[in-house]
Amino acid sequence: MTEPRTPGRHFLQIPGPTNVPDRVLRAMARPVIDHRGPEFPPLALSILERLVEVFATTAPVVLFPSSGTGGWEAALVNILSPGDGVLMFETGHFAAMWCEVGRRLGLEVELLPGDWRSGVDAAAIESRLRADRHRRIRAVAVVHNETSTGVASDIAAVRRALDCAGHPALLLVDAISSLGAMEYRHDEWGVDVTVAGSQKGLMLPPGLGFNAISERARAAMAGARLPRSYWDWQPILSANERGFFPYTPATNLLFGLDEALTMLVEEEGLEAVCARHRRFAEATRRAVAGWGLELVAQNPEEYSPTLTAVMIPTGCDADALRQVILERFDMSLGTGLGKLQGRAFRIGHLGDLNELTLAGTLCGVEMGLGLAQVAHQSGGVMAALDYLARGDRE
Amino acid sequence: MTEPRTPGRHFLQIPGPTNVPDRVLRAMARPVIDHRGPEFPPLALSILERLVEVFATTAPVVLFPSSGTGGWEAALVNILSPGDGVLMFETGHFAAMWCEVGRRLGLEVELLPGDWRSGVDAAAIESRLRADRHRRIRAVAVVHNETSTGVASDIAAVRRALDCAGHPALLLVDAISSLGAMEYRHDEWGVDVTVAGSQKGLMLPPGLGFNAISERARAAMAGARLPRSYWDWQPILSANERGFFPYTPATNLLFGLDEALTMLVEEEGLEAVCARHRRFAEATRRAVAGWGLELVAQNPEEYSPTLTAVMIPTGCDADALRQVILERFDMSLGTGLGKLQGRAFRIGHLGDLNELTLAGTLCGVEMGLGLAQVAHQSGGVMAALDYLARGDRE
Numbered sequence: 001m002t003e004p005r006t007p008g009r010h011f012l013q014i015p016g017p018t019n020v021p022d023r024v025l026r027a028m029a030r031p032v033i034d035h036r037g038p039e040f041p042p043l044a045l046s047i048l049e050r051l052v053e054v055f056a057t058t059a060p061v062v063l064f065p066s067s068g069t070g071g072w073e074a075a076l077v078n079i080l081s082p083g084d085g086v087l088m089f090e091t092g093h094f095a096a097m098w099c100e101v102g103r104r105l106g107l108e109v110e111l112l113p114g115d116w117r118s119g120v121d122a123a124a125i126e127s128r129l130r131a132d133r134h135r136r137i138r139a140v141a142v143v144h145n146e147t148s149t150g151v152a153s154d155i156a157a158v159r160r161a162l163d164c165a166g167h168p169a170l171l172l173v174d175a176i177s178s179l180g181a182m183e184y185r186h187d188e189w190g191v192d193v194t195v196a197g198s199q200k201g202l203m204l205p206p207g208l209g210f211n212a213i214s215e216r217a218r219a220a221m222a223g224a225r226l227p228r229s230y231w232d233w234q235p236i237l238s239a240n241e242r243g244f245f246p247y248t249p250a251t252n253l254l255f256g257l258d259e260a261l262t263m264l265v266e267e268e269g270l271e272a273v274c275a276r277h278r279r280f281a282e283a284t285r286r287a288v289a290g291w292g293l294e295l296v297a298q299n300p301e302e303y304s305p306t307l308t309a310v311m312i313p314t315g316c317d318a319d320a321l322r323q324v325i326l327e328r329f330d331m332s333l334g335t336g337l338g339k340l341q342g343r344a345f346r347i348g349h350l351g352d353l354n355e356l357t358l359a360g361t362l363c364g365v366e367m368g369l370g371l372a373q374v375a376h377q378s379g380g381v382m383a384a385l386d387y388l389a390r391g392d393r394e
Numbered sequence: 395m396t397e398p399r400t401p402g403r404h405f406l407q408i409p410g411p412t413n414v415p416d417r418v419l420r421a422m423a424r425p426v427i428d429h430r431g432p433e434f435p436p437l438a439l440s441i442l443e444r445l446v447e448v449f450a451t452t453a454p455v456v457l458f459p460s461s462g463t464g465g466w467e468a469a470l471v472n473i474l475s476p477g478d479g480v481l482m483f484e485t486g487h488f489a490a491m492w493c494e495v496g497r498r499l500g501l502e503v504e505l506l507p508g509d510w511r512s513g514v515d516a517a518a519i520e521s522r523l524r525a526d527r528h529r530r531i532r533a534v535a536v537v538h539n540e541t542s543t544g545v546a547s548d549i550a551a552v553r554r555a556l557d558c559a560g561h562p563a564l565l566l567v568d569a570i571s572s573l574g575a576m577e578y579r580h581d582e583w584g585v586d587v588t589v590a591g592s593q594k595g596l597m598l599p600p601g602l603g604f605n606a607i608s609e610r611a612r613a614a615m616a617g618a619r620l621p622r623s624y625w626d627w628q629p630i631l632s633a634n635e636r637g638f639f640p641y642t643p644a645t646n647l648l649f650g651l652d653e654a655l656t657m658l659v660e661e662e663g664l665e666a667v668c669a670r671h672r673r674f675a676e677a678t679r680r681a682v683a684g685w686g687l688e689l690v691a692q693n694p695e696e697y698s699p700t701l702t703a704v705m706i707p708t709g710c711d712a713d714a715l716r717q718v719i720l721e722r723f724d725m726s727l728g729t730g731l732g733k734l735q736g737r738a739f740r741i742g743h744l745g746d747l748n749e750l751t752l753a754g755t756l757c758g759v760e761m762g763l764g765l766a767q768v769a770h771q772s773g774g775v776m777a778a779l780d781y782l783a784r785g786d787r788e
Contacts, residue, residue: 010425017426017645028646029419031404032411032599034726065461065601066624069641073624082621104623199642205426207459207601207644226621227476229498230460230467247463248593250601250644251411252422332428 011331013361015147015177015307017199017206018351020256024203027259028252035251041243043258048240050261054179054202054270055194055212057186062236064209065250068176068197071209072098073105074231075141075172075193079217081225082106085136087128087169089121090114093148093338098141098174105226108136116339117298119146119153122161129165139170139192145178148337150309150346151297152178159190170217176200179210180264181277181350182305192217198253201273201306203260203352207253213237277305280349280358283384284308287362290380291369296344306350307334311343316374318345325368331361355388405725407755409541409571409701411593411600412745414650418597421653422646429645435637437652442634444655448573448596448664449588449606451580456630458603459644462570462591465603466492467499468625469535469566469587473611475619476500479530481522481563483515484508487542487731492535492568499620502530510733511692513540513547516555523559533564533586539572542731544703544740545691546572553584564611570594573604574658575671575744576699586611592647595667595700597654597746601647607631671699674743674752677778678702681756684774685763690738700744701728705737710768712739719762725755749782 012019033039051061064070080086086109088099095111102109112124120142129137140162145152155173162171170192175184179194180201186194191214198208213233221233235246264273281303288295288310296309312318322333322345334346347365349358362381369376406413427433445455458464474480480503482493489505496503506518514536523531534556539546549567556565564586569578573588574595580588585608592602607627615627629640658667675697682689682704690703706712716727716739728740741759743752756775763770 010427012426012428014428014430017429017642020426020646025423025425025646029423031419032406032414032593033404034406034408035411035600036408036729037720037726065459065464067459067642067644070459070624101623104626105621197642199426205644205646206429206642207647227499229495230464232498248411248461248591248600250461250599252414252419252599253601326431332431335430 006330008330011329011357011361011364013348014332014334015200015346015348015350018203018348019353020205021203021260021263021352023263024256024259028205028256030252030255032251035245035249043254044240044243044245047254047258047261050265052212053265054261055186056184056188057212059186059212059214060237060240061210061212062233062240063249064231065207066209067206068195068209069101070231071176071195071197071211072101072174074209074211074233075195076102076105076107076139077224077226077228077231078233079170079193079220079224080107080138081223083108084138085110085132087112087125087137087140089125089142090116091119091143091146091149091151091153092116093340094146094174094176095143096338098143102141116149117151117296119151119299119302120158122154122157125158126161126165129162129167129169132167135168137167137169139172141172141174143174144184145175145182145304145306147177147307148309148340149296150304150307151302152182152304153302155189155191170220177306177350181273183274186212198257201350202257203263204253204256207250208257274305277350280353281305281308283358283387284347284349284362286387287365287380287384290383291366291376293376296340307346307348309340309344309346312345313375316372317342321345321368321372321374324372325364328371329364329367331364333365359385359388400724402724405723405751405755405758407742408726408728409594409740409742409744412595412597412742413747414599415597415654415657415746417657418650418653422599422650424646424649426645429639429643437648438634438637438639441648441652441655444659446606447659448578448655449580450578450582451606453580453606453608454631454634455604455606456627456634457643458625459601460603461600462589462603463495464625465570465589465591465605466495466568468603468605468627469589470496470499470501471618471620471622471625472627473564473587473614473618474501474532475617477502478532479504479526481506481519481531481534483519483536484510485513485537485540485543485545485547486510487734488540488568488570489537490732492537496535510543511545511690513545513693513696514552516548516551519552520555520559523556523561523563526561529562531561531563533566535566535568537568538578539569539576539698539700541571541701542703542734543690544698544701545696546576546698547696549583549585564614571700571744575667577668580606592651595744596651597657598647598650601644602651668699671744674747675699675702677752677781678741678743678756680781681759681774681778684777685760685770687770690734701740701742703734703738703740706739707769710766711736715739715762715766715768718766719758722765723758723761725758727759753779753782
């Protein structure tokens, strides 16, 4: 760390980890407390009570000291047995990675092919489930908001696909880059396990994984034979009843989560949080349109409120653009992942963010496009500002 | 958190999580950085380079966003297959819990019985290994410093037991409450996997698990068939080469670890750190002797430098004593775990600690013994102070 000082605040505009509010960082800087002492349960219970609101559920939510990837693994090992069939849909890089986790754990994962530019095809899910006469498929696992493409999927439609096919598979949803930033309804959508992480909409550093667990998912634990210990929901659910954890929790991240929930649930309110994200996403897309660039997402009804992935004209290198922007303007943007490497970049506009930070972000992109000599029109920033200045809430 | 304010600093004298230095808390309060950006590898590489010194190894050390419990699971799933034999020794509660993790993962764990007052019986290990003619035992897993009893085991002797028996089992060691506070030598002792956590000698909040991995352990991965994904060493080792991680690391804990390593390795020096812990443990034991109370640890050569577990006279309740001390003096002590529940309490004297904090700790115990009407002699504090005041470094 002997680099020369870069003045001012870094613009962390990747689609997570997101900017952590100073209040949350300060809350995390409290001295550690005894996780078996009397000060701990009020903290844990206050968190667990308010966390369910973010998932829109009455079901319990389990926390792990882990990344979101750990939440993926936990969702699978608690309800499945070796060789069980799992149906996934290739919305992009993260769907493919979750599929890979399932395969490594010994599951028979079938990944329905997608074009990385649109969301889950609920009709394809339904028709595959109808063909599964022997009920080999025990779970359908989809990504709500595909962080590699900026495409959001209609989870209610996936639920209807299961119901129309009359198939008993459990529905697992990755809400890692959606939760706490866009509408999410665990109960209403009939989701059995929702997977989330701390470092996106929840405005925390990475280090906490989450599973919201339906009654049916809990019931499935009894027959699930994949080995599990660290990820086992049962000891956590039991200990949580009195506000404790079966092993040492990530105490200081819990301090941060407590503060973040106060900010999101009590102070700003989840509806306002979601409206803000929709508005910032719209402003960003207007900028992209103003530049004459193409979105990765193809269907307007699937545009992500939390990030925008932008295609770069053929012959240009998206990573060279990101490099120029980082060096000149101290802003991090998301790289193109997997098959989008070099062909797209991603603007994260989720978490603790206001109009002027978004405006600065878009200005950095516009200046970077010029410096990196990426063919584009000017006017993107102004189109976004015109929209933002109006201040209408949608 | 509407409790009335307790003035001054809480005394967190459980055997971990330990007190986190303000410098480390402040380091953790830095804004999150892009874990795939250019600022990240210098941080990660500087940590990985200095971390090996703490383990006294040239082998790689792998980090997980997890508790120490996660480190236990990782050590097992990377090198073993379902049904493999594992030999453990019941030094106390944590050895029994590691055994339980192994069983849940589908391993055939044999737990050699212990009395919870002494360390690993290397002769018993050797004789059990000699009897294992079919080489069913694939790993020997022991706890270096049993946090429930304050008993440290001689790992070099366990290594000699394997060698004398001519048995090829891998040697796994839990160094969770020893690393960074007492002498630990991964290479010299021929350990194959060392498990550690962030919240003890490393002076960090909980949330990081560690595995130091010998060449033989790495080689064992190829044949290990327990399913693994999150805990898989290989993707981490590969990504670490360039200073990255395969999934989102717990960035802010890494900021803290970076600072803690500067303090431990560069500023104080590991030898001085270990000497300090030995001295504080000796002072604590002199206090216990002064009170006329009995240690849980029976053999002087096995006394732990990082915590002291104290038996309470029959008819008294150790948790009632802890309760009085917490309420009157705002100090947390460790409870008696498992079969020591109510019969013993534990004084943590590891991590970021100086003479006067230790003195305050012992004063709190002495006053508490009086208030809780636990039969004891006074004079414990003075015996400790006499020793500490002399200032001789052992």
